[in-house]
Amino acid sequence: MDIIGQFPLFYFPEYGSAWMMGITGTIHILFSHTSVGAAMLFAFLAHKAYKENRSDYYPYMKKYGMFLLIFSYVLGSITGPGIWNTATAASPRGISALIHNFVWVWATEWVFFIYEVIGVFVLVYFIDRIDRKTHLKLTYTFALASVGTLALIIGIISFMMWPGTQAFYATGSASDAFFGINTFPHMFLRIGFMIMMSGVIGLVISSSMRKENEELSNELSRKMGYISIIGGFITLFFFIWYMGTLPENAHAVFAFSKDAIIQNRIILTLVFVAYFAIAIIKPRWINPVIASVMIGVILISGLWSGEKLRESMRKPYVAGQYIYSNQIISRDVPGKNIKSELPIIAEKGLLHLNPFVPARLKTITDENRKDAGELLAKMACSNCHSLEKTGVFRPLKDRLTGMDKEGIKSILYAMGEGAFSYMPTLKLPETEYDAIAEYFASLHY
Ligand code: HEC
Structure with a gap:
């Protein structure tokens, strides 16, 4: 029997599975980036506290650590597996590619991560129970482990955009997949963001300490302002x-929304530079409510739009520039023994080749044509477009408006070529x- 290695289709009406990915991912990034940023901040503060004999920094670190435990480590640990679940449903072959290319990188990352989780408990619990030098050393290793998790994950995520080196396709080697040309700028971009986040969260904590010690609270808020500006x-x-x-x-995909994105980034930069400047010049004006609202602003206008952009710029691929978002393999990867599925699909059809298509739709007849068409549309388009008239995710109702059957067919023929190169070849x-x-055509968009 001819067969291609497909998985059952996960169809998410109206919003599309990409939105589910986006929502889980954005929330997870807030928690995970905060934890790495905070680890670097702790190393910095512990260093200063030790060298300059500033024992008053320890209560701040303890309070921050407690906050981090819940905010990053409890919530981050829930949303981390959440991403695995969502991604496995939305893009099983994308996840499969990441596992098959990077299994040891994941394993190493988990070792660092376990160190991080234990580390944060140790740091919070023992902060006033061990001598300061040991505490300082622990803080350094905590920061190293945290940056380690980041570096490894970013290599993997960058591969989703593209391997960056052509050698990967021939060798299939993990290092050719990992060290793409955009891995390092991507890594430092995230490190900058994490530093900024550590300051933004730090402002919630420092401003909440005003009652206990106004002078220290102002000093730390000022520091957080500087740290955030540098990170930004x-x-x-x-x-x-x-x-x-x-x-x-x-x-090509970026060009669609370039102006809006640049405008968004400029406004965000101005808002946050102003916020950080206030933290530096007038730390008294910042209170925990304002500081928490600013975290929400970053989540919605910075992270959500940034992650959406990265997801959509990958189009038409989901990983490595050989797997399309609609789960079809589009090129040979000799190094991994992978063959393009486009020729066999062109010859035998998706209904025939996908083992999860019900028997009654395997062969198209006059009776089942529309049902077969619906299933094919879900398989071929729903990863990137809502099909419903009320759908919100790049809805087809706005893109196939008023078209008849022939008009629609001409688009299907042209997908993946020329002006339609942001879509998979079909x-x-x-x-x-x-x-x-x-x-x-029967939907009358
Ligand atoms: C890999 C993701 C992806 C898949 C799968 C996909 N599209 Fe698209 N499609 C896009 C992107 C990206 C755009 C351009 C941006 C936009 O229109 O918002 C687009 C635009 C379109 C447009 C408007 C083209 C124009 O420029 O006027 C049509 C029509 C369209 N898609 C139809 C389809 C149909 C039908 C399917 C399934 C057979 C499909 N697409 C599958 C990503 C995809």
């Missing part, structure tokens, strides 16, 4: 470099094109 500028600098290391298809037997076009 590192982020901006590496963001610009990062954009220069993206593959061509990413720029080469199907004529009967399947017919079924999809008939289904869409």
Whole structure:
């Protein structure tokens, strides 16, 4: 029997599975980036506290550590597996590619992560029970482990955008997959962001300590302001470099919303520079409520839009520039013994090759054509477009408006080429094109 290695289709109506990924991912990034940023901040503060004999920093670190325990380590640990679950449902072959290429990198990352989780408990619990030098050393190793988790994950995530080196396709080697040209700008962009986040969260803690010690609270708020500004500028600098290391298809997608994105970044930069400047000049004006609201602003206008951008710039691929978002393998990867599925799909059709298509839809007839078309549309388009008329995710109702069957077919033929290169190539037997076009035409978008 001819078969391609597909998984059951996970169909998420109206919003699309990409939104589910985006929501889980954005929340997780807030927690995880905060934890790495805070680890670097702790190393800095513990160093200062030890060298300058500032024992008054310890209660701050303890309070921050307690906050971090819940905020990053409890919530982050819940949303981390959440990402695995969502991604496995939304893009099983994307996840499979990441596991098959990087299994030892993941394993190493988990070792660092376990160290981090134990480390945060140890640091909080023992902060006033062990001597300061030991505490300082522990803080350094905690920071190293945290940055280690980041560095490893970023290599993997950068591979999703593209391997960055052509050698990977021939060798299939993990290091060719890992050290792409955009891995390092991506890594430093995130490090900058983490530094900034550590300051933004730090402002919640420092401003909440005003009653206990006003002078210290102001001093720490000022410090957090400086740290955040430095982190923010590192982020901006590496963001610009990062954009220069993206593959061509990413720029094609970026071009759609370039002006809006640049405008958004400029406004965000101004708002946050003003906020950090206030923290430095008038720390008294910052209170825990304002500081918490600013975390929300970063979550929604910074992280959500940034992650959405990275996801959409990968189009038409989900990983390594050989797996399309709709789970079809589009090129040979000799180093991994992977073959493009486009030729066999063009010859035999998706319904025939996908083992999870119900028997009644395997062969298209006059009776089942629309149902077969609906299933094909879900398989081929729903990863990137809502099909429902009320759908919100790049909805097809706005893109196929008023088109008849022939018009729709001409788009299907052209996908993956020229002006439509941001979409996967869709080469199907004529009967399947017919079924999809008939289904869409029947919806009267
Ligand atoms: C890998 C993701 C992806 C898949 C799968 C995909 N598209 Fe698209 N599609 C896009 C992107 C990105 C755009 C361009 C941005 C936009 O229109 O918002 C787009 C735009 C379109 C447009 C508007 C084109 C124009 O420029 O006028 C149509 C029509 C369309 N898609 C139809 C389809 C159909 C039908 C399917 C399934 C057979 C499909 N797409 C599958 C990503 C995808």
